[in-house]
Amino acid sequence: MEDQKKIADHRKKELSRIADFVSAQFSVKNVTELDLIVEFEQINLYIDHYENFFDRMLVFDEGEFHIYLNIDRRNSLDTTGGRFSLAHEIAHYYINEHRIGLQNGIGTTWFNYGHQ
Numbered sequence: 001m002e003d004q005k006k007i008a009d010h011r012k013k014e015l016s017r018i019a020d021f022v023s024a025q026f027s028v029k030n031v032t033e034l035d036l037i038v039e040f041e042q043i044n045l046y047i048d049h050y051e052n053f054f055d056r057m058l059v060f061d062e063g064e065f066h067i068y069l070n071i072d073r074r075n076s077l078d079t080t081g082g083r084f085s086l087a088h089e090i091a092h093y094y095i096n097e098h099r100i101g102l103q104n105g106i107g108t109t110w111f112n113y114g115h116q
Helices: 009-025 034-040 080-094 096-103
Strands: 044-048 056-061 064-070
Touching: 009 080, 034 080, 056 080, 056 096, 064 080, 080 096
Parallel strands: 044 064
Antiparallel strands: 056 064
C-alpha cells in the first residue's frame, strides 16, 4: 500500500464537514436515514444479486445516478456492511470531483473489496 496517496488534513476536514452536514439533515435519533438521502437526491438504488462482479458501485447513465449494491457480497440494507456500502457510495455522490467526473464520463466508483 506504499503507493496510496495520503489525504491532506485540510481535505479530510472538508470531507468531514460535508459528511456532518448531510448526516445532520437526514438523521433521526442518531441514525442517518440513508434511504431518505437516496430519495431526496433522486438516486436510483438497486440491491440485487451480481455474483462476484463487484461489491458496490455508483454510476451515471442517461442523465441519472445509480447505486448498485451486491447482495452476494452481503450488501443489504439490514447489514452493517450494506449500510456502510450505501453510505460510501452516497459520499462519492457528494464529493464534487467524483460526481462531476462521473457526469463527464470519467469512470465509475465500483468497488471490489477482497475479490479478484
